Amino acid sequence: MIKTEICDLLNIKYPIIQGGMAWVATAELAAAVSNAGGLGVIGCGAAPKAVIKEEITKIKRLTDKSFGVNVMLLSPYVDEIIQLLYEEKAPVVTTGAGNPGKYMSMFKEIGTKVIPVVPSVALAKRMEKIGADAIIVEGTEAGGHIGELTTMSLVPQVADEVSIPVIAAGGIADGRGFIASLALGAKGVQIGTRFVCTVECQAHEKYKNAIINSADRDAIVTGRSTGHPVRSLRNKFTKKLLELEKQNTDMETLETLGVGKLRKAVIEGDVENGSVMAGQISGLIKDIKTCEEVIQDIIADAENVKNRIIYI
Structure with a gap:
């Protein structure tokens, strides 16, 4: 089994994080990913506090495993969402579209792991400086709001410049992308689009x-x-x-x-x-599977790729 320091940091079996996609990353999807050994993440988007509170209540019913919540820092409700996550003692918080620095001490107080999403080396270094526990380095291959640098070029540059764990995101959907990310210096991966095409995802x-x-x-x-x-x-x-x-x-x-x-x-x-x-x-994804099947396929494929490389 492939295990990295991300597994211990986030209390998960596999170093696979589900992307916090607005409208898509509901409690049902997040719980399924967590139950399958990854880290499921609820996506806040621009939703108000009451909606996210309901999602957190739901995920706590659906799983006893670790989970995360993605906060868009440009949300008009960001301060009340942060307060909610503090009250609920969210195990992991990922952030995007802003700097989580002013909230860091609150999360440190309750042991919440904070993992910002970054599109550049400069921002990665800044996030390490303010106390981030890890960083998600997202390449332009990703869906939704993107930067300009590719995952393959950005991940190794960030990995060389920071000492906290790097999680690769953007263009990863199978074991080949998983192993490639580890080879580039990442300690785990964040996957979004592949998890949209799952049984548990509530998207249309x-x-x-x-x-x-x-x-x-x-x-x-x-x-x-x-x-x-x-x-x-x-x-x-x-x-x-x-x-x-x-x-x-x-x-x-x-x-x-x-x-x-x-x-x-x-x-x-x-x-x-x-x-x-x-x-x-997207062009690589041809079926709808359960979250457990997706994760098991990635891990099995990654092991095969690793063994084939060693054999060569």
Whole structure:
């Protein structure tokens, strides 16, 4: 069995973390991942405190294993969400879209492990300095809001510059990506899109099928002109966005157009007019499995890859 220091740090069996995807990463999905030996993560997105409290109550009923909560630091409810996580003594908190520094002492007080998501070496070093327990280094291959550097180029550069554990994210869905990430210096991986296509994921079946039916070039980027690029599957919505960007449409208009579009795809199943956020690895995903099957497949595949490399 492949075990790293991330397993001990987060009290999990396998060094696999599920991405905290807004609208997708519910208690049901997170609990299934945790029960299968990884770290399941509830995604807060821009949800208010009451919604997240209900999700935490639910996951505590569904699993006795460790779990995490992903906090988007630009959320209008961030302060009350942080207070809730303090009260609930969340085992792990991952953060994005901001600096969690002002909350660090609260989490240290209750033993919560804090793991920011970073897109650059500079931000990784800053997060280590403020006391992060580990960092998730996310490459541009990921779905949703992205940076510009690839996982393969970014992970080893960060691993060389920090002493805390690095978790690789972006473009990872099987044992090959898992082993490659460890070879680059990571101590674990974060996986998002592969966990969308699972039995326990509550996302609409049309959302899952859009990923399953996608090809290698279907995960495209919109929003570069606004400075907030997003990777999602090409559809009527992305076509409209790209056309408006070519016309130099102002940022406010573009961002207003995107409001509610992720929910439209994930919950309502409108995969043509909604935002089907998914990573470049989508073309590799061809079926829907349980979370346990996904994790066991990754570990078994990783062992085979490792043994084959050693044999060569």
